[in-house]
Amino acid sequence: MTRAISLHDVSKSYTRGVRVVDRLSLDIPPGEFLVLLGPSGCGKSTVLRMIAGLEEIDEGELLLDGAYANELPPSGRDMAMVFQNFALYPNMTSRDNIGFPLRIESPGADPRPQVDATARMLGIQDLLDRLPAQLSGGERQRVAMGRAIARHPSAFLMDEPLSNLDAKLRNHLRAEIFRLTRDLGVTTVYVTHDQSEAMSLGDRVAVLRGGVLQQVGTPREVYALPVNVFVAAFIGTPRINLLRGLVRAPMGGAMTVSLGRQYLRLPEPLSLDHQLLRVQQGREVIVGLRSEAVRIGKPSSARPGEVPLHGLVEHVEFQGHEVLVHFNTGSQSAVVPDLEAPRPAARPARRRRREAGTVLDRLRERAGALRGGPAGAPRGGPVGVLDRPGQGEAPAAAEPRLPGDLIVRTTPDIGLRHGMQVPLLVDLAHLFVFDQHGERICPAPARLPDLEE
């Protein structure tokens, strides 16, 4: 049996007035693999623990197969949880560890056949007679998975089960989890802060920030049509380039997005998405360019829809099969400060979005505070953006600083060196624009995903 899990407007506070999960609604159909993705402290584990029944739900409803389940004890939910540090019983062999929940469930029955079948599925038949201390980390995690799987639960709840393993093993077990959960067809909720793990595992990915659901969609949807700059920046490697821009739409003239010293001239006739940018005339926006939107090339080799830009090579990052070239284009990077920041301090329940001021207001406020200006906690809100250092503003402490404002992916044989001026081409079919609140305005929000392009 597999089950549907629904959360309706679920909230949770540990401290009065501080919501760590804020009105979360999610419908997970039977058999789906849903990934909860977000930075540290955004409430992922809390959501999972509320589904498991290990944490009380303050407000809202949890439905299991459509039935109200807020008060159901964990044992009545028929779910299996796998944690980051899954504690195996140290004095029990793998066989006994895997068989333990089976013996509890049906004391008279012989757990051997089920333990053996599970061990075969996980390829750990040879490890069944060993104690946990005689296993490697990856093997231990596999035994832990076996313990969760053996009793055929109706849902798996996994909380960063791979984060303590080395990269090779992580990839290997990731593939195994993918295969296993698909074979078993059991609803799975998987928590991670690793976007590549989320993208490779999930049927759908739910992106959380500060306890608030930002977007839920297939990996392709959240990548191709992120609802806001936070989702855009959280998903995809290398990270999307985010630049501060200004829309200029003079009467009768060409429409451009100014990027400081250079500008992008929107090709005529304007696409529908670009036409809709006209209302932003004179406003500051955030321009998002994923690596596939920019290539090295002379203006004469531009394809339809591509416009020129140029950049000064600041750093060449060799990756083996490709290089990442960090360019300085003379624009200002817009960064999302809490993407990889340490666990944020508890803050008051989220204010209403528009009351929180614009991103740029908060930017100024925060910069003022960092310079010793008016004191006060940074205000909550949809997205935060800070200037680059050297632009008169203080940097976000936790944001790693990379040279250049635009990263372009290219082949390793390109022979670029620091200090070279290089012509670039920007494909405006891949242009993202976000407004001052960080909401996506290009492609237009109402546009349906056209993922076959």
Ligand SMILES: Nc1ncnc2c1ncn2[C@@H]1O[C@H](COP(=O)(O)OP(=O)(O)OP(=O)(O)O)[C@@H](O)[C@H]1O
């Ligand atoms: N028992 C608790 N008492 C008080 N605050 C808590 C408790 N458990 C979690 N929190 C707070 O709730 C917020 C969400 O925590 P949670 O563990 O759900 O985050 P997370 O997204 O799983 O983070 P991580 O990726 O670091 O595991 C954090 O700010 C955390 O400090």
Ligand SMILES: [Mg+2]
């Ligand atoms: Mg957690």
